[in-house]
Amino acid sequence: MELSDNIFIFQKGFNYSQDGPGNRLVYHLCGCNLKCPWCSNPEGMTLTEKAEKLSVTDIVKEALSCRMMFIDGGGVTLTGGEVTCQKPAVLNLIKALKENNLHTCIETNASITDCEEIFSEVDYMIADFKSPFPDKLKAVTGADINIIKNNLLYRAKTGKPLLIRIPLINSFNASPEDAVAFADFFEFLQKESNNDNLFFEILTYHEYGKEKYEKLGKEYTVCDGFVTDNDVKALAKEIKKRNLKLINT
Numbered sequence: 001m002e003l004s005d006n007i008f009i010f011q012k013g014f015n016y017s018q019d020g021p022g023n024r025l026v027y028h029l030c031g032c033n034l035k036c037p038w039c040s041n042p043e044g045m046t047l048t049e050k051a052e053k054l055s056v057t058d059i060v061k062e063a064l065s066c067r068m069m070f071i072d073g074g075g076v077t078l079t080g081g082e083v084t085c086q087k088p089a090v091l092n093l094i095k096a097l098k099e100n101n102l103h104t105c106i107e108t109n110a111s112i113t114d115c116e117e118i119f120s121e122v123d124y125m126i127a128d129f130k131s132p133f134p135d136k137l138k139a140v141t142g143a144d145i146n147i148i149k150n151n152l153l154y155r156a157k158t159g160k161p162l163l164i165r166i167p168l169i170n171s172f173n174a175s176p177e178d179a180v181a182f183a184d185f186f187e188f189l190q191k192e193s194n195n196d197n198l199f200f201e202i203l204t205y206h207e208y209g210k211e212k213y214e215k216l217g218k219e220y221t222v223c224d225g226f227v228t229d230n231d232v233k234a235l236a237k238e239i240k241k242r243n244l245k246l247i248n249t
């Protein structure tokens with residue numbers, strides 16, 4: 001068995017609609033290239049000895065045995081951590097699932113290069129877009145905005161579904177200037193791609209990761225992250241003003 005036949009996960013389970021369409025079997029893959037201070041899965045940022053190793057064949061068998069559960073257009077979702085940290089095996093897995101007529105979805109931070117084959121193969125892609133401002137994004141998360149923008153444009157131009165999620169966080173990306181810059185980039189994506197399956201969703205800040213950080217002995221550094229209804233409305237208004245598709249999953 002080749003190394004690229006193995007996937008390392010830290011969690012799995014079913015979830016309805018929030019990790020792609022319908023009821024889905026969701027695998028959380030180990031490893032992430034970024035360092036978002038609000039991450040709700042800090043235990044998955046690195047590959048630890050607690051990780052479970054599954055072969056592509058094992059996952060396909062497991063997914064096929066769950067087929068009856070995939071109601072409302074469901075299937076298999078790969079999330080993280082960051083799925084593209086394990087890109088050779090992820091590509092193999094997506095192809096194998098599709099060969100078995102199973103619907104595939106990934107959730108990605110879209111900040112790694114050379115993932116075009118994954119981004120064109122997968123049936124449904126969910127991607128974070130955390131800040132429209134390059135310096136702030138780099139300083140807080142470590143991501144290069146140009147790589148993310150290129151990846152999102154690449155996927156959008158395939159015409160396949162792309163859901164872009166904005167984690168809205170006070171004191172990071174919830175100002176009126178952010179709202180305009182977010183919406184301007186989304187409008188550019190829509191115009192450049194002409195993709196009818198381009199959707200946007202606002203996720204408000206939560207502290208699901210705080211306790212996990214403390215358990216791991218790490219400092220949770222986000223202070224005052226909660227946003228107001230008005231912050232959400234301001235961003236929603238800018239997105240809707242440009243006739244873009246804002247949804248709630």
Ligand code: SF4
Binds near residue numbers: 032033039040041081
């Ligand atoms: S990209 Fe996602 S998984 Fe990685 S650190 Fe940020 S929030 Fe966590």
